[in-house]
Amino acid sequence: MLEKIGKYTLHTLSSVYPWTNVYGLARTLLAVSTLLTLLLNDATIFFRPAAGIAEYPNCSYNLSIFCTVPNEYSYLNLIRWLCIGILLLVAIGWRPRITGVFHWWIAHSMQTSALTLDGGEQVSAVLTLLLLPLTLTDSRKWHWENIDAQTQADQVRSGAVLPHIVALLTIVAIRFQASILYLNAAVAKLKQEEWIDGTATYYFLNDSLLGMPPLLIKATEFVLNTSLVVIPTWGTFVAEILLFAALFVPKRYWSYFLFLGFALHGVIAIMIGLYSFSLIMFGLLILYLRPVEQEYRFRSSLKRLRTWSLTRRRRAAPSFDEAH
Template sequence: MNLRQSFKFPNLDAFFGTSPSALFSPGPSLASSTPIARMAQYVSPTPPIAGLARSSLALGLLLTVLFTPVDQLFFRSQSVPAGTLCGGVAGDLSLFCMSQPHDSPAAKIIAVVILVAVVVGLLPGLTTWLHAWVAWSFQISSPIPDGGDQVGAMVATWLCILYFADTRLTHWSYRSTPPIQPVRSMIRYSGSSLLILQTAVIYGHAFIAKLSVPEWTNATSLWYWIQHPAFRPPQFITEILSFISSSWIGTIGLNYGTLVLEASLMLVFLMPRRAAAIVAVIAVVFHIGIALTFGLWSFFCSMLCVVILGIIVPHTNRLALEAKFANSTKNHDPRITQNGG
């Protein structure tokens, strides 16, 4: 496949690996019996929409590294005079500990080059490993990492499995190289399973942790957040949220609605396909709202990746398998109908 074909943007069906509207059709949950062997033999686990998730994850860290001054990324303090946490085997392997002093531009330049390559989608079989190295380096070495960085480092690790031995030039390519290698694909599908589990753990942790916070249980948390000077949103958003919070219905809806959504995302792998797709859409809108309100765009990029890889892609892969078997039955193709299991 030449370079022009690799960067050719696919139509929506090819981008998702199936018809997007089929996501909202009735279907089983991800927890039901999954024909992994058949999927590994006939369906690529990484359609182009998985590439979008991968690009989004890298973009979040790229924005952080590119537009945050080094003295803020690696804040010097009495406890961390060098600005970077370096020590032990993990610290010694960190990209940001290999170049000293901490404000040397070399590590930042290397990180930016790697992350740009991931965002563009180049050589996913190679750059997933480099992306994981940069993500974990930042997570280990930064004295003030946030939740988005922690999520990004973990998900970048599972991406190494999901894109294991991927030989495509870019992750936007939607023509899987025939024949699909079952053993390699089985390994990659294990990465998909880990991402489903990771999604449940992330949202489960967020939901359960909030239950022990009085402000969340009494539905006043959002009011305190929008009043906090460090997190106060833009004036027009503050006015909108203040208006909604002025009624008990709005206050309960915003606060308890967040808890219900996170509980739903924790259990989304148990939901039928249509319900899971609806929850996924609501989750994306929810995270856009958080980004607009509190300016957490790098966190949005990480969570968009989680929603796509933990909910949408596993369902599109199942739909693609269903479509293949439906077509094989209609065309009486014994290669699939007899060897699929």
């Protein structure tokens, strides 16, 4: 009996390899989001007085990387550029076992010490922390590397079972966390009258701080200023409920929910400019709704795109007889 259980466990572990470019792409999106935030904003944007915050950066949490230097903008900008360099290494996929810890440190520091608006830093800090068991057990040089099935099976049979189990449990934990995140977002809306009566989108998109630019407001007046406003308002709620329920749906249907999540956060990015937040949520959605064993075939996709492009050019180019 125990022998059968052992064989079944080894077979299961061999068939689901957690260290693939699926989680690699998610890490890249998380890193690029924070990298762009730091690259496009000076230290004076992140570290300044605010309501209830007299000292800046906020060093009530000693783990912040921004609290390792004197409280002067020249030093803080130096740390900012150091973080950008580290995040670049994370984004290109170098040594997940090393860069995973630094990635979490930077994300945690941004959440606890910097002044930010869109809430993406909190998701990033939690997600990079949850990813640590996965990155620390990843022995690859690049998180884009594909490991063939035979090598995967050999690793499991050679005794590398515990890291494998830890990594798979980490993926499961992240999926539960993502599902709860969307459930919490949906349930919280039920406590606000504007979401119940369907007018919340009007107020959010016309907000002076995080609302749409005037051009988009004018283009969407026929929706925001009429009863049609209930469609995006209740549609957001329904989308979040569906994304929560995706956890309990068979894997073969996950791609539909992944597309729904991308569409939801893509629209949010375009409408109110929360690009860094949406990149982080894209990374979370990939970890949530893309089976880690279904690796992305980037080279095959590029090859198909190149073939399609060449075919279009040949069809568009006039023949010798037509040219003469």
